[in-house]
Amino acid sequence: MHGLDKLEYKPISVRDLLVEMKDLSELMIDLAYSAALFNSRPLAEEVIEMERRVDNLAYQLDMSAMLAAKSPRDAESLVAVSVVASAADKISDAAGDIAGIVIREIGIHPIVREAFEKVEEHLTRVEIQKGSVWANKTLHELELAPKMGVDVIAIRRDKEFIINPEKDELVLEGDIVIARGAPLGIEEFERLAGRTMPAGRS
Amino acid sequence: MVIKDTFKDIVDMLAELKDTSELMVDLAYSSILLNNKELAQEVATLEEHVDDLHTKFELLVLTRCISPQESKDYLGLIRLGVVTEKIADAAMQIAGVVLRGLQPHPVLKLAIKEAEETVVHAHVSKKSPLVGKTLREAQVHEETGMWVLCIKRADKWIRPKPDTVIEAGDQFIASGYAEGADDLKRLTNAEKRMK
Numbered sequence: 069m070h071g072l073d074k075l076e077y078k079p080i081s082v083r084d085l086l087v088e089m090k091d092l093s094e095l096m097i098d099l100a101y102s103a104a105l106f107n108s109r110p111l112a113e114e115v116i117e118m119e120r121r122v123d124n125l126a127y128q129l130d131m132s133a134m135l136a137a138k139s140p141r142d143a144e145s146l147v148a149v150s151v152v153a154s155a156a157d158k159i160s161d162a163a164g165d166i167a168g169i170v171i172r173e174i175g176i177h178p179i180v181r182e183a184f185e186k187v188e189e190h191l192t193r194v195e196i197q198k199g200s201v202w203a204n205k206t207l208h209e210l211e212l213a214p215k216m217g218v219d220v221i222a223i224r225r226d227k228e229f230i231i232n233p234e235k236d237e238l239v240l241e242g243d244i245v246i247a248r249g250a251p252l253g254i255e256e257f258e259r260l261a262g263r264t265m266p267a268g269r270s
Numbered sequence: 271m272v273i274k275d276t277f278k279d280i281v282d283m284l285a286e287l288k289d290t291s292e293l294m295v296d297l298a299y300s301s302i303l304l305n306n307k308e309l310a311q312e313v314a315t316l317e318e319h320v321d322d323l324h325t326k327f328e329l330l331v332l333t334r335c336i337s338p339q340e341s342k343d344y345l346g347l348i349r350l351g352v353v354t355e356k357i358a359d360a361a362m363q364i365a366g367v368v369l370r371g372l373q374p375h376p377v378l379k380l381a382i383k384e385a386e387e388t389v390v391h392a393h394v395s396k397k398s399p400l401v402g403k404t405l406r407e408a409q410v411h412e413e414t415g416m417w418v419l420c421i422k423r424a425d426k427w428i429r430p431k432p433d434t435v436i437e438a439g440d441q442f443i444a445s446g447y448a449e450g451a452d453d454l455k456r457l458t459n460a461e462k463r464m465k
Contacts, residue, residue: 095386166353
């Protein structure tokens with residue numbers, strides 16, 4: 069489908085690579101389910117982009133791990149790292165598969181939305197209205213995580229996504245905020261945010 | 271009505287597949303972090319459960335009489351099921367490291383600890399306000415941002431359900447953002463920190 073990126077060894081630590089792979093793969097699952105739930109092709113495309121990044125990281129990690137092995141004992145302890153990294157890569161592929169359902173317009177059965185009402189972690193999407201008390205505040209100031217256990221996984225601003233925004237990111241009028249959390253926290257989040265977006269067009 | 275019931279069954283199964291697959295990933299990383307074979311074994315048990323459940327789910331979807339217009343939507347449904355199964359397999363691969371008795375390189379534990387979502391062990395003391403509450407009442411996630419993945423009570427591992435009653439002496443294994451870990455420990459009123 070896409071051309072594959074040319075790879076060459078870069079001196080990055082195994083630890084940094086693995087942290088990034090683990091973080092990305094888990095975030096991607098929630099982003100991909102959001103893309104399916106809200107039928108958002110642009111978000112699905114972001115997930116595909118992240119999947120490519122994780123693929124590249126997996127190669128980098130294997131190269132670094134190979135270079136680090138100087139003895140059979142090293143090899144034994146490093147193979148565990150490589151196995152875990154490849155599992156993270158599989159998880160990111162799974163997220164890519166969900167994104168593929170959206171991109172190929174295969175369709176999301178109403179059952180999926182109903183099932184998502186029942187899962188432990190809920191996903192939502194809200195639009196920041198003109199004059200909202202949330203506008204021009206940072207995510208840190210909104211205290212979503214400490215107050216309601218909700219975290220923002222993406223913000224759509226104009227045509228761009230800010231994936232996994234930092235705490236000092238400002239929320240602006242017109243932003244579409246995608247968040248995850250426990251059902252009660254998400255309910256409160258939706259109530260305070262003012263308006264949830266109907267499923268469908270993104 | 272039969273048709274309505276199948277619909278509900280499919281909904282419930284998909285929700286369970288999604289929840290279980292993600293729980294497994296967290297449990298698998300926990301098993302490495304705590305170097306704990308019981309947790310890894312729990313992942314293996316869940317993996318078999320997901321395999322069974324996924325088969326039932328696919329059979330149930332296939333027994334619906336699907337019109338050509340609906341077929342795409344149902345294909346999406348089947349593919350989502352496949353995805354949860356893939357995630358469960360990935361979790362099993364992680365737990366396999368522990369079950370095979372590999373001594374993982376120290377960077378592995380460091381990386382899991384350093385990741386945005388971390389895993390902690392918290393001990394529920396007698397003084398904790400949680401004692402005697404159900405998990406639903408305790409609202410641990412709303413209060414701390416941490417998900418309780420597993421509870422160790424005496425020698426048993428319990429998978430948390432909303433109506434599970436918390437007892438003094440329980441050990442929670444929970445995952446979430448690092449900042450939530452301190453809040454959780456405050457809530458469980460941990461007397462001593464686990465390593």
